[in-house]
Amino acid sequence: xxxxxxxxxxxxxxxxxxxxxxGKSTLPILNGIHIKTHENELILTGSDIxxxxxxxxxxxxxEEGSIVIDAKIFGEIIRKLDNxxxxxxxxxxxxxxxxxxxxxxxxxxxxxxxxxxxxxINENMIFSIPQSILKNxxxxxxxxxxxxETRPILTGILFEIKDKKLNLVALxxxxxxxxxxxxxxxxxxxxxxxxxxxxxxxxxxxxxxxSVNITFTPNHILFSVGETxxxxxxxxxxxxxxNSIIPEEYNLKIIxxxxxxxxxxxxxxxxxxxxxxxxxxxxxxxxxxxxTSNSQLGxxxxxxxxxxxxxxxxxxxxxxxxxxxxxxxxxxxxxxxLSSSVSPCIIKNKNTNNCTYLVLPVRLVNN
Numbered sequence: 382x383x384x385x386x387x388x389x390x391x392x393x394x395x396x397x398x399x400x401x402x403x404g405k406s407t408l409p410i411l412n413g414i415h416i417k418t419h420e421n422e423l424i425l426t427g428s429d430i431x432x433x434x435x436x437x438x439x440x441x442x443x444e445e446g447s448i449v450i451d452a453k454i455f456g457e458i459i460r461k462l463d464n465x466x467x468x469x470x471x472x473x474x475x476x477x478x479x480x481x482x483x484x485x486x487x488x489x490x491x492x493x494x495x496x497x498x499x500x501x502i503n504e505n506m507i508f509s510i511p512q513s514i515l516k517n518x519x520x521x522x523x524x525x526x527x528x529x530e531t532r533p534i535l536t537g538i539l540f541e542i543k544d545k546k547l548n549l550v551a552l553x554x555x556x557x558x559x560x561x562x563x564x565x566x567x568x569x570x571x572x573x574x575x576x577x578x579x580x581x582x583x584x585x586x587x588x589x590x591x592s593v594n595i596t597f598t599p600n601h602i603l604f605s606v607g608e609t610x611x612x613x614x615x616x617x618x619x620x621x622x623x624n625s626i627i628p629e630e631y632n633l634k635i636i637x638x639x640x641x642x643x644x645x646x647x648x649x650x651x652x653x654x655x656x657x658x659x660x661x662x663x664x665x666x667x668x669x670x671x672x673t674s675n676s677q678l679g680x681x682x683x684x685x686x687x688x689x690x691x692x693x694x695x696x697x698x699x700x701x702x703x704x705x706x707x708x709x710x711x712x713x714x715x716x717x718x719l720s721s722s723v724s725p726c727i728i729k730n731k732n733t734n735n736c737t738y739l740v741l742p743v744r745l746v747n748n
Contacts, residue, residue, distance in 0.1 A: 382446025383470040384418050386438065388462055388481065391423075394438040395456045397609055398427035400581040401434040402452045413449040414456075415496045418442045426499070427452060430614075432578050433499050434585075437608040446471060447493040458486055500612055502596055502603045508566045509592040510547065512606065516586040518549045518560040519579045521736060524705045525551040525558035526576040537573040537616040539623070540602070542566060550623050551576070556702045557626060557739040570597055573620050578602075578613035585609060627739060628725055631718035633691030635665065636731060639715045643707040645683040649674045650700035652681045659700045660743055665719075666693040674700075696722045697743045703728075706738045 398414055406412055406429060415426040423440040426433065448471065459467065462481040472478045472487070479486040519538075527535035532554075539550040547564045550557070582604050586593060594605040597615075604611040646661060652674040653659045664671040665687070672683040696719065706728055707715070714731040722745065728738040 382416075382418055382448060382477075383444035384423060384440045384442045385466050385468050386423060386440035388459065388464050388467050390438050390440070391467060392456075392459050394423070394425045394436045395452070395459055397436045397585060398425045398434045399452050399456055400584060401427040401429055401432045401611075403429045404453065405429075410449055410491055410495045411497075412451060412453070413491055413496070414452045415447065415449050415493055417447040417493070418445045426496070428497060428499070430497060431575065432581065432614075433612045434581070435499065435610045435612075444470070448477060449491040449493050449496050450477065450488060451491075454488065458488075500598070500601050500614075502598055502601055502612065504594075504596050504603070504605075507594050507596050508542070508564065508568055509594050510562070510564065511590045512586040512593050513588045513590060514562055515593055516583050516588065518547070518562060519583040519586075521560040521709050522549045522551040522558040523576055523579055523583070524709065525553055525556050525738075527553035534573055534616055534618040534620055536577075537575050537620075538579055539620045540570065540572050540574050542568050542570040550620070552621060552623060552626070552739075555699070555741050556706070557623060557737075558706070559623065559627075559737040561735050571620075572597055572602060573616040573618070574602055575613060575616055578611070582611055585611065626725070627737060628718075628720060628727065631691075631720050631727065633665070633689070633694055633719045635670070635690075635717040635719070636688040636714055637670070637685065637717065639707055639710055639713060641685050642715070643704065645672050645685050646700050646703050646707070649681050649683050650704065652676050652678055653700055654678075658743070660697055661700045661703075662695065662697045662745070664693075664695050665689065691719075694719055694722060695745075696726070697745050698726070698740060699743055702740045706740065710736065710738075 417424040422437045424437050426435045465482050468480040470478055475489055477488050477490050522538055541548040547562050549560045596603040602613055649661045649672045650659055653661050661672055661674045670685055670687045674681050712730040716729045716731050718727040726740045
């Protein structure tokens with residue numbers, strides 16, 4: 382194998398495929414990048430079996446071949462070389478030589494035949510969505526995925542297409558996040574994608590209107606972004622019927638300025654950090670909402686103007702869950718729907734109906 386490639390192009394390709402390499406695998410081959418030269422392309426692949434990323438980059442191929450090389454050391458070497466053309470060639474059965482200007486490295490490589498083959502995905506059933514929209518949808522839901530593995534299905538995000546709409550849903554038992562976008566497709570799909578996969582997909586997606594193509598099989602999903610392919614296994618099992626959790630009726634509706642509410646909650650949460658409960662209390666009455674928090678550290682009282690429809694209410698929350706939601710919402714005003722001090726709280730945009738957030742309250746013990 383022999384090729385030359387510009388440093389910046391090679392570095393970007395390595396950085397992309399490294400997102401699939403955890404470095405925790407007991408199989409040494411999975412700590413490496415598979416490098417294959419084909420015609421005028423360099424094909425780089427990283428995999429941890431569950432998630433695989435392949436990226437094709439332009440380079441001058443002198444001799445075709447394939448090797449696997451330790452991702453960490455290869456990435457570090459390329460990153461630290463001068464911004465110039467890099468020459469890479471195999472020099473014997475188990476070594477490659479990397480040359481750039483007056484720098485020369487010799488590295489041991491592994492046998493490419495031991496590298497796992499990527500799942501074969503028939504790219505017939507494809508639908509497309511602008512990268513910026515998918516990136517925004519992932520950002521608006523991924524924070525609500527479960528972090529512990531006790532219920533593996535909740536560590537993923539439900540990817541659901543029906544009625545010409547794409548819904549992304551995440552929930553962890555304390556809160557739920559739902560983002561929706563209209564999609565011009567008659568496909569009906571329901572699959573649960575690991576949160577880790579979508580986190581890495583989000584890093585690769587650009588903030589533009591170019592399309593990302595998505596293909597499903599019963600066990601895998603494929604995202605194609607330009608010259609990069611991301612293949613992930615799907616999570617097995619039935620996702621919770623989220624529609625049955627979201628209340629359709631409410632007794633009390635609040636309209637509030639999002640940033641004012643967020644800042645008040647963040648200040649109030651400074652006192653709630655004692656004991657890790659992050660507990661804050663809302664006292665909602667007339668055109669006012671009073672937010673308080675008491676702990677061994679002291680107490681805080683915040684007051685803000687709201688528009689209220691319905692009866693007064695006292696309710697308490699883990700402030701972290703509210704902060705997570707208000708930070709990623711984008712409109713100036715939010716609508717909060719409540720029924721009682723022990724019923725779920727629903728938060729939506731005032732103008733655009735493209736997201737629904739649910740947060741469970743904390744039960745207060747009345748002294």
